[in-house]
Amino acid sequence: MNVQSIIRNLIVETPSVPGNLAKVATAIGSIGGDIGDIKTMKIGTLSTIRDISCTCADIAQLNQIVEAINNIDDNIHVRSVSDDVMKAHEGGKIHMTSRVDVRSLSDLRRIYTPGVANVCQEIQREPEKAHYYTSIGNTVAIVTDGTAILGLGNIGPVAGMPVMEGKAVLFDQFAGISGIPILLDTSNPDEVVETVKHIAKGFGGILLEDIGSPHCFEIEERLKADLSIPVMHDDQHGTAVVTLAAVISACRYAGVELKDAVVGQIGLGAAGLAICRMLMAYGVKEVCGTDRQESALLRLRSFGGTVVDSVEETMAKCDIVIATTGVSGLIQPTMVREGQIILALSNPYPEITPEDAIAAGASYAADGRLVNNVLGFPGIFRGALNANVKSITYPMLLAAANAIVDATRNGDLVPHPLDPNVHKSVAEAVERVALIEMANID
Numbered sequence: 001m002n003v004q005s006i007i008r009n010l011i012v013e014t015p016s017v018p019g020n021l022a023k024v025a026t027a028i029g030s031i032g033g034d035i036g037d038i039k040t041m042k043i044g045t046l047s048t049i050r051d052i053s054c055t056c057a058d059i060a061q062l063n064q065i066v067e068a069i070n071n072i073d074d075n076i077h078v079r080s081v082s083d084d085v086m087k088a089h090e091g092g093k094i095h096m097t098s099r100v101d102v103r104s105l106s107d108l109r110r111i112y113t114p115g116v117a118n119v120c121q122e123i124q125r126e127p128e129k130a131h132y133y134t135s136i137g138n139t140v141a142i143v144t145d146g147t148a149i150l151g152l153g154n155i156g157p158v159a160g161m162p163v164m165e166g167k168a169v170l171f172d173q174f175a176g177i178s179g180i181p182i183l184l185d186t187s188n189p190d191e192v193v194e195t196v197k198h199i200a201k202g203f204g205g206i207l208l209e210d211i212g213s214p215h216c217f218e219i220e221e222r223l224k225a226d227l228s229i230p231v232m233h234d235d236q237h238g239t240a241v242v243t244l245a246a247v248i249s250a251c252r253y254a255g256v257e258l259k260d261a262v263v264g265q266i267g268l269g270a271a272g273l274a275i276c277r278m279l280m281a282y283g284v285k286e287v288c289g290t291d292r293q294e295s296a297l298l299r300l301r302s303f304g305g306t307v308v309d310s311v312e313e314t315m316a317k318c319d320i321v322i323a324t325t326g327v328s329g330l331i332q333p334t335m336v337r338e339g340q341i342i343l344a345l346s347n348p349y350p351e352i353t354p355e356d357a358i359a360a361g362a363s364y365a366a367d368g369r370l371v372n373n374v375l376g377f378p379g380i381f382r383g384a385l386n387a388n389v390k391s392i393t394y395p396m397l398l399a400a401a402n403a404i405v406d407a408t409r410n411g412d413l414v415p416h417p418l419d420p421n422v423h424k425s426v427a428e429a430v431e432r433v434a435l436i437e438m439a440n441i442d
């Protein structure tokens with residue numbers, strides 16, 4: 001097997017007659033497949049289904065193995081082929097569970113009818129008590145229209161559901177928040193805003209996810225204005241917070257004063273424009289940007305950024321380059337300048353791999369798996385929900401970025417996302433600023 005071999009699980013159905021598994025094993029071996037675990041999933045009267053793990057050289061060999069098994073005879077079939085990633089998604093990644101047990105009739109009467117009616121009336125009398133007697137204050141809607149799913153483009157909200165479920169898993173595990181995916185079959189800003197406003201009562205916050213530009217800007221602004229719960233577009237501000245933290249760390253190591261550095265942003269969509277705005281809010285004097293869309297350039301200008309004509313020019317002019325275009329391989333190694341800091345953040349494939357950027361002379365480089373908004377959004381919402389704040393402000397986001405920097409181990413650009421301290425530190429930083437802001441308003 002070569003180093004790039006792939007492992008797949010073959011779900012094989014055979015007649016429940018001895019000898020058939022041996023035929024399947026021989027078919028796999030004859031093509032060069034290597035059998036790993038075999039799990040019997042079902043033994044029926046007529047047929048047996050097994051999950052056979054198989055290592056193959058590549059997809060072509062896998063296809064030959066599937067064909068060989070299907071050709072054994074008419075009653076032997078490969079029902080499906082899955083891999084670890086697909087397997088982890090079988091049945092979905094999330095499930096709503098109850099926090100109370102129902103073991104007796106009195107449990108039933110306490111948590112359901114008739115007991116629950118008293119709680120309803122209590123909330124009717126004093127609506128703010130919903131915060132204590134329901135899960136609303138700890139639940140965030142993860143809203144997408146499916147128009148900018150990772151860098152895969154407009155693949156629709158249902159195809160984007162695995163990403164939304166992933167965000168819900170991260171909310172739960174890193175911040176103890178219930179995240180509920182909401183899939184919208186419209187990207188018309190009026191309809192999105194109306195829909196979210198009508199469902200908002202059931203949520204303590206709204207995370208907008210993978211909603212493309214430019215409509216994401218209007219949607220977020222209008223929802224922030226109309227709702228009195230925190231609304232944040234993750235791809236804009238979650239990303240901007242983590243990127244700022246990574247840039248601060250990289251500059252410290254490289255001995256560069258960030259505020260005086262020339263920073264270039266390639267791709268001025270949801271993530272890119274927000275990164276530029278965040279860098280300007282931090283105090284960076286010259287933030288340059290390029291995009292293939294004229295409207296995106298105009299937006300950068302309106303926020304005080306400098307427009308640059310091309311990717312090549314950005315690479316030539318800037319000390320620090322950040323890319324969020326969704327275009328894999330956009331930055332050629334020949335464009336990299338000695339000592340440059342390069343964050344190519346597009347998922348699932350970066351504009352240049354960190355290995356290629358470093359080999360071409362970059363002093364620090366990272367991709368979107370490392371510099372990822374997972375380091376931001378769970379803690380930001382935890383802090384905002386804890387403070388019961390009505391909106392997430394720039395000072396809270398800057399505090400979150402600084403908390404990420406403080407939680408970063410010496411030599412790393414950002415902390416490891418599995419380090420629980422980072423999410424806790426972000427939450428505390430956001431809550432602290434939120435409480436100060438609220439005290440100042442009162």
Ligand SMILES: NC(=O)c1ccc[n+]([C@@H]2O[C@H](COP(=O)([O-])OP(=O)(O)OC[C@H]3O[C@@H](n4cnc5c(N)ncnc54)[C@H](O)[C@@H]3O)[C@@H](O)[C@H]2O)c1
Pocket residue numbers: 148149150151152210211212213234235236239266267268269270271272290291292293296311323324325326327330345346347348367368369371372373374
């Ligand atoms: N690492 C992270 O945490 C993170 C967070 C958010 C987004 N992203 C990634 O960033 C990418 C963009 O996401 P988005 O939500 O900003 O999408 P978006 O569609 O809002 O923005 C993409 C922008 O890139 C521009 N663009 C495309 N090709 C270009 C090119 N050749 N030259 C210049 N500009 C070009 C587009 O015109 C658009 O303005 C995606 O791949 C996404 O996965 C990463």
Ligand SMILES: O=C(O)C[C@H](O)C(=O)O
Pocket residue numbers: 149150151163210234235346347368372373374
């Ligand atoms: O989902 C991610 O991994 C990060 C980000 O939200 C993205 O859209 O790429």
Ligand SMILES: [Mg+2]
Pocket residue numbers: 150209210234235
């Ligand atoms: Mg996203």
